Amino acid sequence: xxxxSERATIPARKGRAVRLSAxxxxxxxxxxxxxxxxxxxxxAEDLTEFLSNEHMRATLGRLWxxxxxxLITNRRRPILVMERDTSPGRHDTLIAACxxxxxxxxxxxxxxxxxxxxxxxxxxxxxxxxxDCPSPLNLWMNIPVAPDGSTGWGEPLSRPGDIVVLRAxxxxxxxxSACPQDILPINGAARAPTEAHYRVLPVEA
Amino acid sequence: xxxxSERATIPARKGRAVRLSAxxxxxxxxxxxxxxxxxxxxxAEDLTEFLSNEHMRATLGRLWxxxxxxLITNRRRPILVMERDTSPGRHDTLIAACxxxxxxxxxxxxxxxxxxxxxxxxxxxxxxxxxDCPSPLNLWMNIPVAPDGSTGWGEPLSRPGDIVVLRAxxxxxxxxSACPQDILPINGAARAPTEAHYRVLPVEA
Numbered sequence: 001x002x003x004x005s006e007r008a009t010i011p012a013r014k015g016r017a018v019r020l021s022a023x024x025x026x027x028x029x030x031x032x033x034x035x036x037x038x039x040x041x042x043x044a045e046d047l048t049e050f051l052s053n054e055h056m057r058a059t060l061g062r063l064w065x066x067x068x069x070x071l072i073t074n075r076r077r078p079i080l081v082m083e084r085d086t087s088p089g090r091h092d093t094l095i096a097a098c099x100x101x102x103x104x105x106x107x108x109x110x111x112x113x114x115x116x117x118x119x120x121x122x123x124x125x126x127x128x129x130x131x132d133c134p135s136p137l138n139l140w141m142n143i144p145v146a147p148d149g150s151t152g153w154g155e156p157l158s159r160p161g162d163i164v165v166l167r168a169x170x171x172x173x174x175x176x177s178a179c180p181q182d183i184l185p186i187n188g189a190a191r192a193p194t195e196a197h198y199r200v201l202p203v204e205a
Numbered sequence: 206x207x208x209x210s211e212r213a214t215i216p217a218r219k220g221r222a223v224r225l226s227a228x229x230x231x232x233x234x235x236x237x238x239x240x241x242x243x244x245x246x247x248x249a250e251d252l253t254e255f256l257s258n259e260h261m262r263a264t265l266g267r268l269w270x271x272x273x274x275x276l277i278t279n280r281r282r283p284i285l286v287m288e289r290d291t292s293p294g295r296h297d298t299l300i301a302a303c304x305x306x307x308x309x310x311x312x313x314x315x316x317x318x319x320x321x322x323x324x325x326x327x328x329x330x331x332x333x334x335x336x337d338c339p340s341p342l343n344l345w346m347n348i349p350v351a352p353d354g355s356t357g358w359g360e361p362l363s364r365p366g367d368i369v370v371l372r373a374x375x376x377x378x379x380x381x382s383a384c385p386q387d388i389l390p391i392n393g394a395a396r397a398p399t400e401a402h403y404r405v406l407p408v409e410a
Contacts, residue, residue: 062353063355063356094268095262105264147350150267151266151268
């Protein structure tokens with residue numbers, strides 16, 4: 001694919017997955033400014049190799065990646081590079097994808113949309129099946145960490161239209177979920193999950 | 206089992222796994238004071254449920270557990286409680302178990318003992334097989350985190366004979382690896398991995 005694709009929607013509270021060839025990139029847009037997008041990446045030829053936060057942190061020496069950093073798999077290889085980040089650069093690698101168990105503990109008595117099921121559904125929608133939900137790169141999620149190790153649930157520091165560009169270092173599948181969390185303020189004080197957008201960028205000349 | 210077991214050795218650079226019934230506990234001893242022990246826990250009835258750092262951090266609101274905290278699985282259930290910790294209480298949940306890929310990146314050209322293979326071998330030694338190495342609770346590992354999210358490779362703050370007691374909340378398997386890291390200073394400035402010890406404590410009357 002040599003041309004930039006049209007901008008596609010990640011509907012509020014839902015997920016999408018897209019295949020990237022090595023050299024292509026995905027631009028993910030925080031359209032309304034305060035939406036966390038849980039993001040995963042899998043080796044297209046072997047879905048058991050994936051972006052792994054605990055391996056990435058050891059390589060980066062930082063809790064979350066910044067412009068220019070490689071995103072690292074559980075086999076210690078770069079799968080994506082964070083080529084561009086127009087936001088203040090605050091992301092999260094500490095917190096698991098939300099799931100139905102989590103919303104149960106938060107008091108929900110009925111099914112709640114969640115990033116874990118969104119990942120499985122997004123992968124199925126392009127013909128892929130995975131058995132487990134890896135720890136996601138939570139784009140724009142703001143989890144403050146104090147020196148004593150305590151963490152908080154911050155609001156995003158991002159602004160409407162902020163983008164992150166992730167360039168593929170191998171043929172891979174990128175999955176994204178517009179996080180449906182509406183109980184904690186991680187998607188902004190209004191606790192109102194919104195849509196986000198993405199488009200595929202071509203291999204650079 | 207109603208009696209305390211004899212103290213057993215985790216040989217330097219190697220791993221061990223032990224079954225606990227609900228209510229039993231394991232006491233893990235930092236015998237020489239500066240040895241990191243990578244620790245995992247699996248539901249004995251379903252090894253796909255295990256202690257999961259990314260789920261535990263969301264529940265605890267802290268990067269690592271302290272005395273009295275429940276250790277949480279990927280199904281958001283307590284599997285162990287950190288009943289006692291005589292050390293200064295600094296542990297790590299951020300860094301993946303070391304593996305052969307990691308030592309390759311650190312310059313090793315031949316096989317290096319590593320916590321990932323130690324986990325697989327320890328499980329096999331009690332008749333169990335797992336396919337993946339979950340992110341470990343790294344007892345006594347000291348990874349300083351700065352406000353900007355950058356991390357370091359600290360030396361342990363623990364002392365000879367410090368113990369951690371983990372009490373089982375369900376029938377489970379606990380695996381431990383005396384981390385063979387001898388390139389970075391995480392096992393102390395001498396970079397000399399040592400043995401550690403453990404014993405099983407009975408159900409409390």
